[in-house]
Amino acid sequence: MYSSSLHQQVNALLKKNKIAISGADNEFYVRIIANAAPIHNLYHEIYEHHPKAKEAFSQLIDGIIKAYINRSATLKQKDKDKPADWFLSNQITGMSLYVDRFCGSLKNMEQKLDHFNRLGVNLLHLLPVFESPAGESDGGYAVSDFRKVDARFGTLDDLISLQQKMNAEGIYLMQDIVLNHTSRQHEWALKAKQGDAKYQDYFYIYSDSSIPDEFDRHMPEIFPESSPGNFTYIPECGKWVMTVFHHYQWDLNYTNPAVFIEMLDNVFFYANIGVDVLRIDAPAFIWKQMGTSCQNLPKAHTLLRLIKQCVQVASPGMAILGEAIVGPTEIMKYFGTGEYKAHECDFAYNATQMALQWDMLATGDTRVMLNAQHELLQKPLGATWITYTRCHDDIGLGYDDDTIRAAGFNAYEHRKYLKEYYIGNTPGSPAKGALFSSNPKTGDARISGSLASLCGLEKALADKDILGIDLAIRRILLMQAHSFFLGGVPMLFYGDELGYCNDYSYLSDPGKSYDNRWMHRPIIDWEKNKKIDIPGTVEHKIFTATQKLIALRKKLKMVADYKNITWLPAYNIHVAGYVRELKGEVLYGIFNFSHQPAYLTWFAFKGLGKIPAILYDHYTEDEYPVGLDNEYLILEPYGFHLLEPRS
């Protein structure tokens, strides 16, 4: 609702900052006036009763204006040129990587852009490059300076220069903001340790363990093996601090508006480096309330909405990805609800589908996956998924028990089977993974291991098993193809484009050996990568096939994400099938998750009214005449087809 006092307050700050409201800055002026009321309301939902609420609100508006002023002309032009729904396009394919493990440094990255261009990747997620203490960095997710690039990667100038080079080549940049916590070595934490009350209020710090104990009664543990509990004693000041993740990651206190203002400023700092997609790390955890699990709370959503609104005003070309790895019902809320539907996070990870792909691969059965779709299809138009087979984190099996039960399985036994399968403990399992964060109290565990190792390549190579190698490659490509065409931006994990197996070197590094996620974070060997050019090698096979899949995705417009996916019923329980339809163009993605050939009735392709005469497979470039309903398309073990109906 319009408020003249708010308008006046905003106008005064615009004037103070010399914004040309009816001249060059008119579009910005329109944006800030249009969004002022929602920003004000969202802010007040959280901070209304805080004694410093008024003063901090003025800082918030001033911060938005300053962020706009500091935005370069190039980025302002890019904001204008990007269509509002640029990220729904089928033209974008991403890759997530650790700069140091990929090629040493940010400077070296400039020389590696050809690798991405050749593969077809045009969105790079650089895993955190800001300063974090060696030995307790959590892969860069324990940040000690949000604005200083860690010396092991290079400098801020190197990052800016890389961004400019990427921009010139049409490659988008994705970066994290680690919003939930800082490293215990961050300046704020250091001051808090010294007893500075202002900075103690930046964290959840308590004089004795009674409140922590009360919180702990309702909070699950994230890393029960390496960092049990949710609080850590600080000997320097004799107090307790909330540390939901590792003991060296201190949770920020967003009930304090000063924390929000500082972190929003960091959001803008990244926006003005030229970040196209801002990955908000661990947003499910940013609001805490005693007596709850302290995850997915309504106010966490309010904070995200507030960030989104502010970003829309100052840097509208930057999309927001909420890294919430939660079940299907909860994940939908990160896209926004009610009047904020499709106005909270632009992206979320389709972690449920990712895990369900692994479920299908281990069981050869698609029914649990299909049971989750009625929830996943609720994603609003205008927001999209990151689709992936794995990322730098573990694979959690956090989908609802009901989806498992509805397929006729016992949820506990089913998950137990999956875990055993991926650590190679079930008869016939080719996988070589490990359990991550096993919690003996709850029986929960997640899975570590590279795509290739979980798909059997490591074992087959060690056994010199030619057939096993071929099957592993098929599994890898099946997993990639299934996620590439689902809708959403595919995000490859570096090394997977060449079939990198587990890297066990982490075991000899004390800063990493306690965290087996490092087994699937390989150090890239550029000598090995030369095999991409040698036909017949595993690297060549996987790279060229991945390249082809990416090129096809860019060619097939109907795979853009416009809420245009329909799942085929389980005509054959081993075969997952979806139809992508846009403006009369149709694509069937058909995937056999079984180790045996599968038969799919031609009836599966007759549901759209017009019965096709021929199905053209974009992947194999073969044509299939559509047969009678009692005849079949025969899929090879772990085979897949990308079929376009033709008359």
Ligand code: GLC
């Ligand atoms: C996110 C990151 C993960 C990290 C955690 C804590 O989930 O992806 O790697 O350990 O946040 O920052």
